[in-house]
Amino acid sequence: MPDLDPAVRRRKERARWHRRTESRRAQGLCLKCGDARPAPGRSSCEACLEKRRAAERERHHRRTADRLAAGRCPKCGSREPAPGLSLCATCNERQNAAARARDARLRAEGRPRRDPARARESQRARRRRLHAERKAAGACTKCGRVQARPGRTTCEPCARKHRDRDKLRHARAKAQGLLYGGRDPEAKRKSGRESSRRRTDARRAAGKCIRCGKGAPEAGRSMCEPCREDRRQAKRARRLARKAAGLCVRCAAPSDGKELCGPCAAEKGRRSKRNSEARREADRRRYAERRARGDCTSCGTPADGAAECPACREAARMRYDARRAAGVCVRCQAPTFDGAAQCAACAVARSERRDREAEYAARRQQYADRKARGQCVQCGAPSPGVARCDPCARRHAESSGTYRGIPVWDPTWTVIELATGREHGPFDRETDVTLCLAFEKLGRDEVEILCDASPMASLTGWSD
Known part of the structure; x- marks a missing residue:
């Protein structure tokens, strides 16, 4: 039968609470729920602590709002706040003394004043909130005392301090050989x-060049033509610099004078085999685009x-010329054989891909187009009224059979x-003539040897 006396009931409940608490403490369990282990340095587990914090925060905010609305100190609620402060003088002194004592105790124990992770998150949230409030008010987001510069978020003194601090930090990091001003790379x-x-x-969503953000990109591209040209020039300069230094043009690793190092060459071979048709199609499309614009099909510059x-x-x-001289x-x-320009594999591949009729048709079309534009049909130089310019006409005449004889x-x-x-004969070599005389047992004074080479042939003819 339950006790009817409230005092007796409370005494029994306190005794039961103390027994349960001592039992849980002896077992190393949370004093609140008795299920999980307590947090380090605490008597309750993290889940119970979070529940308690949430309830305390809600009660604290509600009580603080009521006291501020009444013009009272939000901590004690009995006195008015001190001038320029949110607390009264007594509560402010007590809070400062308690904070100093807590900091001294934690420092003596070698523990941080607050949980580092929670402290960082709290500080970040506070800075973000303060930054948004000051920016909305048009004040400097650093000091909050003066108006920010037009189009900026900070005032001039704060910006100058920030620049000086960054310069000093970058100089110090550069002296130590660190990247990004000493920050985490x-x-x-x-x-x-x-x-x-x-x-x-x-x-890209706005339909602008992804590099400069100003002009519209080329059709089917993500960058405008000036940005693409700048990027090509930068890549070309970097490639030449790495090649001159004997490095791999792709990863800048030592390559023993070759264009690509071993891993990059192997990766290029695998990628070319895997996407050979796609690469050829992309090359054809790029060639057609550059030809249509009148640009160089190799580097893309105006031609x-x-x-x-x-x-x-x-x-x-x-x-x-260098490869021909090297015999490759x-x-x-x-390596090639007998001074050939191409190896057997490349020669066979070229013969299989070569379409003579298409080549002849393309040459005839090029001849007609250049002649209609008044250009030299061989080099494309201006040549109004005649098919070839003077240098090409001279070379063409000198290569003809009429000129060469x-x-x-x-x-x-x-x-x-x-x-x-x-x-006896005819014989193609003089050694054959000697063999004939020996075989027929004839002397030099018994025969007449005739040669069909004209004495003037070396002056009027040409040889391969």
């Missing part, structure tokens, strides 16, 4: 990538309607016996 790179991704998505600019033509000619294939740099063929020899008039 991985965090800075991650933040930069996220910012770049957000900016790119916003510009006045020619397939390649003078720089690319000269580079290709020098590369061709002009296409894949594999009768070709000098290999001479032949005939042996005639003086006594009988019998002819």
Whole structure:
């Protein structure tokens, strides 16, 4: 039967609570729920502490709002706040003394004043809230005392302090050989990538160039043509610099004078095999686009309607001559035989891909187009009224059979016996003539040797 006396009932409940608490403390369990282990340095588990904190925060905010509405100290609620403070003088002094005592105790124990993770999160939330409030009010987000500069979020003194502090930090980090002013490189790179991704998505959604954000991109592209050209020039300069330094043009690793290091070359081979058709289609599309614009099909610079600019033509000619002089294939740099320009594999592949009729049709069309535009049909230089310019006309005339005369063929020899008039031959080599005389047992004074080479052939003919 329950006790009817409230005092007795409360005494029994307190005794039962003390027994339960001591039992849970002896077992190392949370004093509140008795299920989980308590948090480090606490008597309750984290779940119970969070419930208690939430309830205390709600009660604290409600009580504080009521006291502030009544013009009282939000801590004690009995006195008015001190001038310029939110608490009264007594509560403010007590709070400061308690904070100093707590800090001293924790410092003596070697523990932080607050949980570092919670403290950081609280400070960040407070800074974000303060930044938003000051920005909405048009004040400096750093000091909050004066108005911010037009179009900025800080005042001039705060901006100057920030710049000086950043310069000092970067100089100190540079002297120590650190990146990003001494900040965490991985965090800075991650933040930069996220910012770049957000900016790119916003510009792409707005139909702008993802690089400059000003002009509209090319059809089917994400960047405008000036930005694409700048990027190509930068890549070309970086490639030349790495190649001159003997590094891999892709990853900047040592490559022993080769264009690509071993891993990059292997990856390029795998990728080319995997996406060969897609790469060829992309190359054809890029070639057609550049030809339609009148740009160089190799580097993309303006070429006045020619397939390649003078720089690319000269580079290709020098590369061709160097590979021919080295005795390697002009296409894949594999060794060749008998002075051939291409190796067997490249020659076979070219013969299989080559369409003579298409080449002839393209040449005829090019001839007609250039002649209609008043250009040289061979080099594309201005040549109004005539098919070829002077240098090309001279080379064309010098390569014709009329200009070069009768070709000098290999001479032949005939042996005639003086006594009988019998002819032996003709022979293609002088050694054959000697063998004939020895076989027939004839002396040099018994025969006449005739050669069909004209004395003037070396002056009027040409040889291969």
